[in-house]
Structures are given as C-alpha cells and as structure tokens.
Amino acid sequence: AERRGTTHLVHLWQAQGLLTSQYGMGPSVDMTGTSSVQSQAVAWYFQASAKVTQMLAGIFSVCFPKFYEKYRKAFEAGVWLTSDPGPWLGRAIVFKLQVYVHRDGLDAGPCVTFPMGFFTGGEAYFPDIEAKLAYRPGDILIFMSGALYHRVGQWYPAPVPPEMSDKGISTGRVSTVLFSPQTSLDLLDGKPPRWAQRTMGGKVCDALDFDHDVAKNVRATRRKRKRNLY
Numbered sequence: 001a002e003r004r005g006t007t008h009l010v011h012l013w014q015a016q017g018l019l020t021s022q023y024g025m026g027p028s029v030d031m032t033g034t035s036s037v038q039s040q041a042v043a044w045y046f047q048a049s050a051k052v053t054q055m056l057a058g059i060f061s062v063c064f065p066k067f068y069e070k071y072r073k074a075f076e077a078g079v080w081l082t083s084d085p086g087p088w089l090g091r092a093i094v095f096k097l098q099v100y101v102h103r104d105g106l107d108a109g110p111c112v113t114f115p116m117g118f119f120t121g122g123e124a125y126f127p128d129i130e131a132k133l134a135y136r137p138g139d140i141l142i143f144m145s146g147a148l149y150h151r152v153g154q155w156y157p158a159p160v161p162p163e164m165s166d167k168g169i170s171t172g173r174v175s176t177v178l179f180s181p182q183t184s185l186d187l188l189d190g191k192p193p194r195w196a197q198r199t200m201g202g203k204v205c206d207a208l209d210f211d212h213d214v215a216k217n218v219r220a221t222r223r224k225r226k227r228n229l230y
Helices: 036-048 050-063 065-078 182-188 195-199 207-229
Strands: 005-010 090-095 111-121 125-126 131-134 141-143 154-158 171-178
Touching: 005 154, 050 065, 050 111, 065 182, 111 125, 111 207, 125 182, 195 207
Parallel strands: none
Antiparallel strands: 005 090, 090 171, 111 141, 111 154, 111 171, 125 131
C-alpha cells in the first residue's frame, strides 16, 4: 500500500496547545525534519520547486499586490530555510487524499493552490458562492481560504504514461497549498529580516544585540584592566 497524508512545511507558526506569549513560535516538525536525510530532502524540495514558486509569486503579486507585500515582509522576518524563495510562510502538500469541505480559519488572506498527478475528477467546489471550477493539473486557484468553505470533488486514479512510471511516479492526485498563518503575520509585523532566526521565534533576545552587548562588555573589561595596571 502507498502512504497518504499531508506534510506541513512552515517556517514559523504557533505549536498546537502552546501560547505564543510564553513559548514563542518555531518551524514545523516537517520543516526541520526528524533525521538528517529528511532535512536534506526539505532543502532539496525548496530548491527543486523554486521556479514554480517564483512564477506563482509573480501571479500573486499582480492579483493581490497589497497582500503580496505584506506576505513578503513577514517572510523575510520569519524565514527558516532560505532555499525557499517565498513569500508564503507555509506550504501544505496533500498527498493522494480526498479533500472534504472545510475552511482554513487560521490562515490569513489569499492562499495559492494547484494540483498535480494523474487523475480524473477533482473539481473545486465553493458552496458559499455556489461555484464549481475545473481544477486540473496546470490550473491555479487563488482565493480566501480562511473565509470561503471549499472542497475537492471525488477524484479517481488515471493511467500513468510508461515514461513517467519508469521514473517511479504512481497514479493519483497531489496538491500544494501555499499559505501564511494569521498568528505568524501578526507576530512578524514590523520585525526586521531574519528576526525569527535571530530570536528563536521570539523565545530569546536578538542574537545580534547579544553579540553587541558581549563585545561592549569585553571592551569595558579591557579598559578597566588597563586602568588598574597604572
């Protein structure tokens, strides 16, 4: 049997059941990996998908320029792996699951999503606005996933061309969702680039300030020692 499931690659978000004010934020477990091989695979994935991400970012910046700018600034402050070009803080990879009606209430603004694979069916449904859209490989949806209920219609495996099967690609549907959590955007608002890396997601003081304070104390100690020599 083939494994199915959802992988969440998020640079910075709130851990379930933990208060941000007390524990800060951090990257998802899927992002950091539980082994060296997994962490290598995540870095490889971001590099391999960089051109697609940049293309989607270009489309997003034209459709939602204000949201794009907000996402970009938050990404620069919250980025964990710089091999991801951004501007979204998170990606969900839905691997060969049927997707039922839901609303992503913890996400901010528009998400970008697209399907891949070999399947039939799988149309996009938006019951709030009574809409049904084609949702095939190559199609892109940009919508307010936190405001609109949505689901993916039943999909069915389709034959895989021999040249793809020879590469280990099996039948089924895989989708990618690019998003930014609202709590992460709130925390990162106004923060400088690499803030999450420099503060462990708000858990400790800024590493650059710490280095400055240490250097300042060392200089003060040296001056004091020189005075004592005379």
